[in-house]
Amino acid sequence: MVSGGQTHAKASAAVAAPGTFGARILDLADRLAKWSDSQDNLTCTYLTSAHRAVAGQLREWMREAGMTAEIDTVGNVVGRFAALDPGAKILIIGSHYDTVRNAGKYDGRLGILAALVVVEHLNAIGRRLPFNFEVIAFSEEEGVRFGTAYLGSSAVAGRFDRQVLERRDASGLSVAELIRSTGGNPDAIPALARQAQKLLGYLEVHIEQGPVLLQEKLPVGIVTAVAGSVRYLISIIGVSGHAGTVPMTARNDAAAAAAEIVLFAERRCRQAQGLVGTVGQLTVPNGAINVIPGRCELSLDIRADDVTKRDAAIADLFAEIEQIKKRRGVAIEVAEVQRTPTVACSPRMQGLLADAIVRAGIRPHYLPSGAGHDAVMFDGITDIGMLFVRCGNGGISHSPLESLTADDADVAARILLDVIMNFQE
Ligand SMILES: [Zn+2]
Known part of the structure; x- marks a missing residue:
């Protein structure tokens, strides 16, 4: 880092010179x-x-x-x-x-x-x-x-x-x-x-x-x-049920599926410099402490300094969402809400x-x-x-x-x- 350089006397209180x-x-x-x-x-x-x-x-x-x-x-x-x-x-x-x-x-x-x-x-x-x-x-x-x-x-x-x-x-x-x-x-x-x-x-x-x-x-x-961003609203539809009676192996938990998406987005976006992904909103509508989440909604904002880099991450994310749907027996709807270049x-x-x-x-x-x-x-x-x-x-x-x-x-x-x-x- 350079220092102030040659400091000129100020011409007047209102006029700046290099260094001031x-x-x-x-x-x-x-x-x-x-x-x-x-x-x-x-x-x-x-x-x-x-x-x-x-x-x-x-x-x-x-x-x-x-x-x-x-x-x-x-x-x-x-x-x-x-x-x-x-x-x-x-x-x-x-x-x-x-x-x-x-x-x-x-x-x-x-x-x-x-x-x-x-x-x-x-x-x-x-x-x-x-x-x-x-x-x-x-x-x-x-x-x-x-x-x-x-x-x-x-x-x-x-x-x-x-x-x-x-x-x-x-x-x-x-x-x-x-x-x-x-x-x-x-x-x-x-x-x-x-x-x-x-x-x-x-x-x-x-x-x-x-x-x-x-x-x-x-x-x-x-x-x-x-960086331009692509923004999505994602809805996951699972099956709600009693938190005490439905065995862990028989659940279609929408919030657990959402958690997988959040973590995948984070992991994938860490793989490239200049690529960032954020889930800024995450809710279980009408959720209760003793109910398995039947629905979960989240937002996703993905940006990069390069469109190819961004779109590759989005493609991987969509592929992962397909896997999560199969694995967990949930439906996942993805709506693109904004795309800026x-x-x-x-x-x-x-x-x-x-x-x-x-x-x-x-x-x-x-x-x-x-x-x-x-x-x-x-x-x-x-x-x-x-x-x-x-x-x-x-x-x-x-x-x-x-x-x-x-x-x-x-x-x-x-x-x-x-x-x-x-x-x-
Ligand atoms: Zn500004």
């Missing part, structure tokens, strides 16, 4: 975290008053950093550090500023603030770029308020699903009504879509939300792919990140993302690159225990600056 990027990012994240939907913790969901205050603050900081900045109709804060040639292509750096309930301060916001301090620096030294550099703070990625994710980035990527406008929050308010209540116009959403031929690429800096970089003792890592990061963007990481004296480490990110919305539209930053506290995220050091934030911002300075069309 990290402290400034953490300070700005602390300031954003003061706005919350809840008095007890950090919760910032789509278009609440706290959420809109954060957007206003980001717009102000972007303008102070020499960008033109506006809040678009879905609440994205779009800052542009203009090239001398206004017709130049655009490099987008984005991440989201909404949070989950009881969140950490850096999920999403780190990526926005890292880009912001880089522009502050470029502006302070009077440097212009040969391309338009856009910093986009996406309004919604977590899906908390409306149960649907990527509201902000899907609009910019031209993938906004109009049906989402009809979705309602817990109070009965629809997305369309909410957007109108803030002065926005749902009919203007399609116009937010960018033209692919004008884009140079999309980059995102994000806290890892896992323990890999911590274990590798590395401040940053290069994301190879964002695995999105690869472009080799070119991975290479640009790796070059900058090597120049910083750090060993490049490649890892897949098990969680979804705004970057996936830009798949097929432009080249995607993602830089992960080490997450402290064992890798905990989506929690107030999420932690990030100023040193690691500094390294991330300096690598971003290096990538941008060396970016070639």
Whole structure:
């Protein structure tokens, strides 16, 4: 890991220089975290008053950093550090500023603030770029308020699903009504879509939300792919009976069959790196302590950085389920409830990140993302690159225990600056 490097004197209290990027990012994240939907913790969901205050603050900081900045109709804060040639292509750096309930301060916001301090620096030294550099703070990625994710980035990527406008929050308010209540116009959403031929690429800096970089003792890592998941709901129908009278050899126990599926999924997914499988829900409907389970329901989420790897595990799992059915005399129904594609990061963007990481004296480490990110919305539209930053506290995220050091934030911002300075069309 590198140290702070040559530390320049700060031009002013508000402008970061390499070596001071990290402290400034953490300070700005602390300031954003003061706005919350809840008095007890950090919760910032789509278009609440706290959420809109954060957007206003980001717009102000972007303008102070020499960008033109506006809040678009879905609440994205779009800052542009203009090239001398206004017709130049655009490099987008984005991440989201909404949070989950009881969140950490850096999920999403780190990526926005890292880009912001880089522009502050470029502006302070009077440097212009040969391309338009856009910093986009996406309004919604977590899906908390409306149960649907990527509201902000899907609009910019031209993938906004109009049906989402009809979705309602817990109070009965629809997305369309909410957007109108803030002065926005749902009919203007399609116009937010960018033209692919004008884009140079999309980059995102994000806290890892896992323990890999911590274990590798590395401040940053290069994301190879964002894993898509396949999700199933599985129902097992056995035969219920008296817990005391039915002999062990004469049972068709649905919960015991479920246990076999859980353990097989765990065993199989341990066999390949980048493959994960989770049973997050497991119930015996109407179960009782003295009744053999006649029915058991479970969920299964399988993800991998590679579709072939994932589908091979799924095929093995289905074969095992057939065996369990025969062995235990139970019926098993499997319903696929969601399938999202695995999105690869472009080799070119991975290479640009790796070059900058090597120049910083750090060993490049490649890892897949098990969680979804705004970057996936830009798949097929432009080249995607993602830089992960080490997450402290064992890798905990989506929690107030999420932690990030100023040193690691500094390294991330300096690598971003290096990538941008060396970016070639
Ligand atoms: Zn995030």
